Amino acid sequence: MIDNAIIKQMAKRQKAALEVNATLSETGVRRSEENKRSSEYRQAFAIDADRILHSLAYTRYIDKTQVFSLINNDHLTHRVLHVQLVAKIGRTIGRFLGLNEDLIEAIALGHDIGHPPFGHDGERFLSALCRQNGIGAFVHSVQSIQFLDCVERKGRGWNLCLQTLDGILCHDGERHNRSIRPDTQKSFETFDDAIVQKKKAVQKNFIPMTMEGCVMRMADTIGYIGRDIEDAIRLDMIRRDDLPRESVSLLGNTNGSIVYRLVSDIIQNSFESDCITYSDTAAQALKQLKAFNVKNIYLNPAIKKHNAGIQRSYVVLFETYLNDLEKDNRESVVFTQFLKKMSASYIQQHRKPEIVRDFISGMTDRYFLRQCPAKLRNELFKNDV
Numbered sequence: 001m002i003d004n005a006i007i008k009q010m011a012k013r014q015k016a017a018l019e020v021n022a023t024l025s026e027t028g029v030r031r032s033e034e035n036k037r038s039s040e041y042r043q044a045f046a047i048d049a050d051r052i053l054h055s056l057a058y059t060r061y062i063d064k065t066q067v068f069s070l071i072n073n074d075h076l077t078h079r080v081l082h083v084q085l086v087a088k089i090g091r092t093i094g095r096f097l098g099l100n101e102d103l104i105e106a107i108a109l110g111h112d113i114g115h116p117p118f119g120h121d122g123e124r125f126l127s128a129l130c131r132q133n134g135i136g137a138f139v140h141s142v143q144s145i146q147f148l149d150c151v152e153r154k155g156r157g158w159n160l161c162l163q164t165l166d167g168i169l170c171h172d173g174e175r176h177n178r179s180i181r182p183d184t185q186k187s188f189e190t191f192d193d194a195i196v197q198k199k200k201a202v203q204k205n206f207i208p209m210t211m212e213g214c215v216m217r218m219a220d221t222i223g224y225i226g227r228d229i230e231d232a233i234r235l236d237m238i239r240r241d242d243l244p245r246e247s248v249s250l251l252g253n254t255n256g257s258i259v260y261r262l263v264s265d266i267i268q269n270s271f272e273s274d275c276i277t278y279s280d281t282a283a284q285a286l287k288q289l290k291a292f293n294v295k296n297i298y299l300n301p302a303i304k305k306h307n308a309g310i311q312r313s314y315v316v317l318f319e320t321y322l323n324d325l326e327k328d329n330r331e332s333v334v335f336t337q338f339l340k341k342m343s344a345s346y347i348q349q350h351r352k353p354e355i356v357r358d359f360i361s362g363m364t365d366r367y368f369l370r371q372c373p374a375k376l377r378n379e380l381f382k383n384d385v
Contacts, residue, residue, distance in 0.1 A: 011025070014043070018099065023100045023103055025043035025044045025045050026043070026044070028044030028048075028163060028164075029188075031162075045102035048110075049102060051158040051160065052160075055152050057148070058109065060363075060364050061112070064119075064364060065118045065122070066081075066082050067228050068303055073234070076231050076235075082224060083108055083112055086111070086219045086220050090104040090105070091105055093215050093218070093219060094215055097215070104215055104216055106161075107164055107167030107171065108216055110144055110164065110168045111141070113143075115140045115361075116143075116360060116361040116363070117368040121310065122314070123139075125310065126314055130353065130357055133322070133356075135353045136199030138361070141198070142169065142198050142199060143358075144168050148168070149165065151346070151358050154341050154342050154346070155345060155347075162186070162209075165191065167210065167213030170194075171213075172205070175205060176287050178278050179276070180207060180218070181275035182209055186209040214276040218266060221286070223259075225286070225290065225293065226257075226258035227255050229243070232297045232300075237300055238296050238297065246288055247288045247292070250285040251282070251289065266278060309376075313368070313377075316373065316376060317371055321355075321356045321359060321360070334359050338362075339355070
């Protein structure tokens with residue numbers, strides 16, 4: 001058992017060690033107060049990181065597509081590796097800037113938990129079905145909050161801190177920003193309003209409320225940009241010589257050099273500042289590299305050949321589970337493997353299409369395929385699975 005004096009000393013030490021714009025763990029605020037044990041030595045954001053790490057949703061990261069799906073290559077990046085890379089990059093930046101590494105880690109570990117099977121293409125297909133069924137757009141950052149707040153622990157959720165949830169909701173790593181200054185005036189009320197706006201597909205740049213959230217947003221981009229290039233080269237989709245020369249001259253042409261130079265640039269330009277920022281030259285080089293990736297990797301027909309089949313599978317599964325719920329088919333997997341022992345409050349507070357959304361979006365790629373009718377699966381995916 002840890003003496004309470006030691007715990008108080010830890011908080012004092014953190015306050016002395018962190019920079020003035022850092023988020024102190026003692027400021028962590030939860031929706032519901034918890035009876036903290038006097039012997040609890042973990043600080044608020046460390047507890048959040050542990051809760052996310054031990055969640056069922058985190059476990060399913062292991063078979064979630066990052067960019068490349070249905071390709072027989074064990075060296076391609078999956079989401080479980082991506083979030084670990086982002087956490088490492090974020091903590092490195094945070095350490096040099098004197099920020100709260102526990103908060104950075106918690107946001108990083110949870111930021112992609114809401115991604116459905118087959119990455120951003122799956123997100124697009126599921127979003128269309130959600131809209132058709134009157135429950136708003138599907139946005140993976142919103143769904144990450146849905147899992148952590150409302151689905152995990154059989155509907156009880158993890159009661160994470162606002163600062164952690166906000167960082168997850170606002171991570172938006174696909175957006176390009178040279179500089180991000182935290183929007184500190186936030187509450188659970190403004191947080192809930194942001195979720196509503198995102199479901200309505202409001203195109204707004206939601207800014208994190210903490211410096212740590214801003215770091216994580218930058219780290220998300222750094223974590224995937226070079227790694228996706230290495231995966232594409234490994235698949236003979238692009239060549240290293242294809243990379244834009246202007247970007248290469250500043251950032252290099254390998255994932256290692258890209259990560260190192262972008263992290264170094266952020267540290268250099270954000271040190272003792274109230275925002276997280278790149279230099280203008282690094283921001284331009286990164287923007288050019290993003291455009292290259294979009295054109296040559298993310299929109300490459302070579303990784304889209306299964307899209308029609310994946311989309312059809314989404315439609316079939318969504319319609320099947322919705323029909324099972326409406327007919328109260330207790331033999332359906334939506335009952336036996338998702339709603340089984342789910343809290344009454346979850347069932348009462350969610351419409352049937354929302355339950356289907358939560359079930360499907362939580363699936364791993366392979367579980368999703370196993371749920372497809374065998375004939376459809378065999379016809380669409382043949383020997384690729």
